[in-house]
Amino acid sequence: MANNLHEEVRQILDSAVAEDGVPGIVAEVHDAGETWFGTAGVADLATGRRRAPGEHIHVGSSGKAFTAATVLALAAEGRLSPEDPVSTWLPGVVEAGGYDGGKITIRQLLNHTGGLFLTGLAPELQQSMVTDPARVWTTSELLKLAVSQPPVGEPGERFVYANGGYYLAGAIIERVTGNSYAAEVERTVIRPLGLTRTYVRPADATGYPHPHPMAYVAGALKDGVDPATLTAENWASMIDHDKPPIDVTALNTSWGWAAGGVVSTTGDLSRFLKAIATGDLLPPAQHREMWTMVAGDGVVWLPHARYGLGVIEFDRAGMAGLTVRGVSGTLPGSFTLALTTGDGGRRVVIHANTEPKTMDIPIRIIKAMYGVSLG
Template sequence: MSVRTGLVGVAVVVSVTAGALATPALADAPAKDGHRATQQAMDAAVAAGVPGVTGQATDKYGTWKGTSGLGDLRTNTPRGDRDRYRVGSITKTFVATVLLQLEAEGRMSLDDTVDHWLPGVVTGHGHDGRKITVRQLLNHTSGIYNYTEDKDFQQTVFGRDGFLKHRYDTWAPGKLVSVAMTHKPDFAPGTSWNYSNTNYVLAGMVVKKVTGHSYADEIRRRIIGPLHLRATSLPGTTVTVPRPASRAYSKFPDDPDKKTYDVTELNPTLASSAGEMISDSADLNRFYSALLGGRLLPAAQLAEMKKTVPVPTEKGEPEVGYGLALMRQKLSCGKEIWGHSGGIHGSGSDAVTTPDGRHTLSFNFNGDWTGDSQAVMEAEFCPK
């Protein structure tokens, strides 16, 4: 998406296409030469240094699959069009969907306080769960400090030596929250916006408190099963990615040698319900199409999910809105797309769809240091 969200080092890097038009969404039109522009944008990402790209688009003309570059630098194996990959913060849309389903069932409310469900958990250095609602967790207006910005956590998880030593460590959700609680809030609840992975660790904890089951179990029962998402999983402490899959690569900012490291294996509890999931492009398209098409939530809850708050951007950049784990942006041709992005070690992913869920695109870069994902989305939805 326009707002790159993930767990790799920082929470948000705003990278929107300058000059996008703030005009109503246009009717979908067939791409010239099929998806040639999308393929060219993928190839350009590889030329810029991304090891490999895999993606899939679905529209009224059918399904297109595209790949570029390598999935394994050691064996020179190309990326596969059925690759599974870590989707990082795209996990958040699944978690939010579960909570909205629970609200529709009358089991909780978006206006419940965090302390109502998790008494005493959000406290310390000015944090107060009695003044923060579930809605504010989901749209990142809570002000809760982002645990992935903690310097010690970053050195342990995102630094070269720390990652190589601790990549298989297990992190309990409560531990991640406690890291955040050692810092002051970013702002008073509801007064501003800042992307915080802590919000969605807490959201996953709320799911468990409401249902008695883990967020992973509820996602499997409510979304993965009914939609037959056979490539989608919540791995827990499992450190590998199920096949078929490519390798994932990283360049650590603190590495003086600027080497490329294979970071495929890691314990995803470092991301918890903020970014644990593994999926593929076909499953992500199916999920976002079903969500925006009204097949996962009642109309009232989907409307709540699409109520966005403005995301701070640089002067001259187009409007970006963040709902309840749904981001909205206008592309350069005026089309509106909804979805989410996600980053985690060695993996950058985007999954987006038109407002009616009928034209979808999901893709993944298997490197976390370069590549223009915005160009791929522009090429798919606004082909020249």
């Protein structure tokens, strides 16, 4: 059965390269006490270097789970509560954008129900990635970015994926502890789990430790498109996938910070996911907090997926009675998906060194790993 699973996953990886134009993709599978690692394509288009185990990868928004786990660790220490209003720790910060910091809780920042707008498509951020890719964003600039557009709803009203909520959560971590966000993630998550190849990427970083794959943007903006005109509704239609891949390995990612600034490996990410999925990292009360899902189906990019605090879970009906939990992240030149059964017994981490054009690859991986089709 293991051999059949591995062969099916390998075929999906090969298809991603041959049919979807992914430069290179890897999958690390843990099942029945065994580990299997598969690759397809290359880590570097210029040299033809193959992808390999142990590469350092930027995990993008999978880093949100590290932030949420750090907040919950501080809650377990009695230093804050997820029900604390933002204004308790950051008075006046969100009010500058017309928000009410007395009504938005830390929990709502972490489950994207605080009413903040979709920060990732803020015009100034999109423009900077095109015109000034080396720009280093400061914490104060990110906090201003988080509230640079009006609220999209009342706190608790609906789910809108907002990196800005995690910028605020990172700032709260620093205000509560007096330490840097990176230092607290190290103290509460990385060190306890022995994640020796995982770190929060420094704001001014220009590279990654070796080995690492190069990062490629599969399609650039169509000629004549103004980045300031991008919206959640039109951005996909503005991409020209026929343009050759662009090497964005040196892109500054300081805009990710507490919303997605973690560098890891497939092995470390698998260990992290198992720990947060099974309750090995957090005390029982905080573990339950992390996996309390936002009501309603389809609030994230995969069918039957719901969002907790930095994590995703598939409803049991959609997964044929299984509990399947995970994290995922996309940023220019990188896509990561990590999934596990609730007991941590069957896990998979995939990474592609470009963003996927469709959700076909993760949906096929889910079917192979867990025997269900997300139609």
